[in-house]
Amino acid sequence: MKVRFTPRALAELAAILDFVAERSPTGARRIQYRIRTLIELLPDFPHSGQLTSVERLRRLVVIPFPYVIFYRPDADDIVIVSLRHTAREPELRP
Structure with a gap:
C-alpha cells in the first residue's frame, strides 16, 4: 500500500513546519519526524485512525504535538488529505 x-496536505504540512521553524528549528524537526513516523506506519495499520463524520475519512492525532492528520485508506493506497492544528476546526469538510 x-x-x-x-x-492541500503538502501545502498545510509545509505551512506548519515553516511556522514552527521560525520560532524553533529543532521543534519543527521533531514535529516533522513524528508526522513522518506516523505516516510510515499507515500502510501496515491503515485503520488505526479514528473515523470522522466524513465518509471513509480517518483522523490520527500527532501526539504529543497539537496536530491531526486526516487520511483516507483506499484499496491500493492511503491518501493524506489534510494536516491541521487541533485549535482549528476539528472536522474536515468535504
Whole structure:
C-alpha cells in the first residue's frame, strides 16, 4: 500500500513546519519526524485512525504535538488529505 499526499496536505504540512521553524528549528524537526513516523506506519495499520463524520475519512492525532492528520485508506493506497492544528476546526469538510 502506497501513501500519497494531496496538494492541500503538502501545502498545510509545509505551512506548519515553516511556522514552527521560525520560532524553533529543532521543534519543527521533531514535529516533522513524528508526522513522518506516523505516516510510515499507515500502510501496515491503515485503520488505526479514528473515523470522522466524513465518509471513509480517518483522523490520527500527532501526539504529543497539537496536530491531526486526516487520511483516507483506499484499496491500493492511503491518501493524506489534510494536516491541521487541533485549535482549528476539528472536522474536515468535504
